[in-house]
Amino acid sequence: MKRNDIVLIAILLVVALSALFAVRVLQDGTRFDDGTAVVYHKGRLVLSIALVDGSEELHDDDVFVATDIENVNELLAIHFDGREISAEEAGEGRFYIVPGNNGPVTIRYRDHMVEVIDETSPRNICQHQGQTNSPFKPLTCLPNDVVIRILRPGEESDGSIR
Amino acid sequence: MKRDTRRLVLLAILLAVSIVLNIVERLVLMGFTGLPMVRLGLANVVVLILLYVHSPKDAFLVLILRILVVGFLAPGSTIITFLLSLSGGLAAFLAMYALKTTGRFTIVSVSVAGAFFHAVGQILMAMFILATEEVIFILPIFLALSVPTGILTGLIAKKSVETIKEKLRAYSHDE
Numbered sequence: 396m397k398r399n400d401i402v403l404i405a406i407l408l409v410v411a412l413s414a415l416f417a418v419r420v421l422q423d424g425t426r427f428d429d430g431t432a433v434v435y436h437k438g439r440l441v442l443s444i445a446l447v448d449g450s451e452e453l454h455d456d457d458v459f460v461a462t463d464i465e466n467v468n469e470l471l472a473i474h475f476d477g478r479e480i481s482a483e484e485a486g487e488g489r490f491y492i493v494p495g496n497n498g499p500v501t502i503r504y505r506d507h508m509v510e511v512i513d514e515t516s517p518r519n520i521c522q523h524q525g526q527t528n529s530p531f532k533p534l535t536c537l538p539n540d541v542v543i544r545i546l547r548p549g550e551e552s553d554g555s556i557r
Numbered sequence: 558m559k560r561d562t563r564r565l566v567l568l569a570i571l572l573a574v575s576i577v578l579n580i581v582e583r584l585v586l587m588g589f590t591g592l593p594m595v596r597l598g599l600a601n602v603v604v605l606i607l608l609y610v611h612s613p614k615d616a617f618l619v620l621i622l623r624i625l626v627v628g629f630l631a632p633g634s635t636i637i638t639f640l641l642s643l644s645g646g647l648a649a650f651l652a653m654y655a656l657k658t659t660g661r662f663t664i665v666s667v668s669v670a671g672a673f674f675h676a677v678g679q680i681l682m683a684m685f686i687l688a689t690e691e692v693i694f695i696l697p698i699f700l701a702l703s704v705p706t707g708i709l710t711g712l713i714a715k716k717s718v719e720t721i722k723e724k725l726r727a728y729s730h731d732e
Contacts, residue, residue, distance in 0.1 A: 400666035403656075404704065407673050411700035418697050438688060496635060517583060517633045518596070524695070533691040535683065538637050542689050557688045 422529045428507035430528060431546040434458075434493055438540075438557035441493055442502075446528050446545075449489040449504040454554075461490040467501060475499045480513050495539025502543065514539055568607075568615055575603035575623045580631050597706045598672055601649065605668055605714035610721050613654050620646050637686060641679045648678025664718060668711030672703035 427446065434442040441455035451460055459474065461467040464485040470492055471478045480501060488505035490512075497515040508526035514536050521536035527545060534543040546552055579600040600623060607616035624646050628639035652674035656667045676699035683692045 396663055396665055397661075399661045400663050403662060403666045404669050404708070407669060407700075408704045411673070411697060411704060414697035415701050418694050422694070435689075496637070497633070515633070517631075517638060520695070531691065531694050533689060533694065535687060535689065535692050535695065537641065537683055537687070538633070538635050540637065540687070542687050542692075544689065544691060 418531065422527075422532045425529050425531055427528055427530070427545065427547055429548045430530070431548075431550070431552065432504075432509040432528075433544050433546055433552040434491070434502065435542045435544070435556055436493060436495065436540060438555055440552055440554050442491055443552060444491065444502075444504055444509060446504075446507045446509070451491060455494075457494045459492040461492070464490070466490070467492065471499060471501075485512055493541060495536060495541045497539050500536055500539050500541045509534070509543060511536060511543070514541070564611070564615070567611070568619060571603045571607060572619050572622055572626075575600040575619060576626050576630075578603070579623065579627050583631070598675065598710050599713070601668065601671055601675070602710050602714045602717060604650065605653065605664055605671070605711070606717050606721060608653060608657055608667075609664060609714075609718045610725070613657075616654075617650060620650055640686065641682055644682035645675040645679040648681075649675035663711075664715045665708060665711035668714055669704055669707030672707030672710065673700060676700050676703050 429447045432444040432446060433440060434444070436455070439455075441453075442458045443452040443454070445451070453460070457474075459470045461470055464480060464482045467485065467490045468479050471480070475492070475498060478499065485501075486503065486505070488503040491502045491504070493500045493502060495514055499514070500511060500521075501513040503510050503512045505526075508528045510526040511521045511524070511534050514522060516536060516538040521534045521541070524532070524534050527534055527543070530545045530547060533545065536542070542556070582596060582599050603623075604616045604620050607619055624639070624642045628634050628642060649671040653667050653671040656662050656670050676696060680692060680696045680699065684690055
């Protein structure tokens with residue numbers, strides 16, 4: 396490799412790692428246990444979850460709430476062609492099933508945070524994003540066109556983002 | 558074989574290879590790494606080969622055809638995944654073409670820049686599709702992953718270009 400190559404790769408690496416570090420600091424510094432997680436499908440608000448206690452507000456008839464994994468699997472069997480999630484994958488918490496473009500997107504609330512635990516997409520990026528209660532860490536299930544944003548306490552949600 | 562026919566045959570073979578690499582990579586790497594979000598971008602090796610062995614025009618043609626074919630045929634493809642591939646592919650191509658034109662960089666760093674801007678192109682498109690600017694906060698993780706994956710695909714492309722040039726030289730000599 397030439398010197399130019401090493402300089403270019405080093406610059407790109409520094410930019411990437413600096414951005415990664417900055418975003419981590421930003422996310423860690425802005426966690427809201429009393430914020431609200433708002434879930435959009437196709438740009439339309441379908442669900443709001445109060446992070447303080449997991450209580451929800453449903454804005455769409457196709458969104459379902461479950462208190463344990465057996466309940467989740469019952470709902471998936473009835474409304475989403477029998478898809479199943481194992482108890483190990485699901486863990487403990489309160490669950491919400493939201494319709495996505497490729498099928499159901501299952502969200503778990505636990506410890507004042509939300510997380511996507513199951514969805515259908517080529518890369519499963521939102522499942523790998525982990526838990527969030529930071530406005531700077533939205534969960535984006537792109538092929539499903541589902542976005543979970545975190546609102547600060549007192550912040551109002553938009554009914555539609557498009 | 559006539560020059561045009563030879564070009565067409567080579568483009569057809571490389572297009573087929575890039576489509577297979579793209580689809581296989583989705584299936585194999587998921588099981589191999591346990592992290593499906595990590596993708597090497599092996600199909601980009603073909604674009605790099607064409608940039609260095611043939612012409613930017615051929616590289617661009619194969620890139621667009623591969624995105625179209627995979628967009629229609631690959632399991633789980635939707636209009637959204639198609640638009641993401643297109644935006645990522647175009648951004649990567651522009652970056653690689655610009656750097657190659659300067660003549661100051663080898664194929665490895667050109668590949669890294671391609672992977673880097675592929676991530677940038679995809680996230681910009683995601684922001685547009687979802688109308689959510691916070692999507693930008695996912696970008697750093699993809700940028701960080703783009704450097705090692707770009708180096709790896711660059712090294713594969715380098716070896717492939719050397720081999721192909723050698724074979725083409727031997728073929729021309731025999732003719």
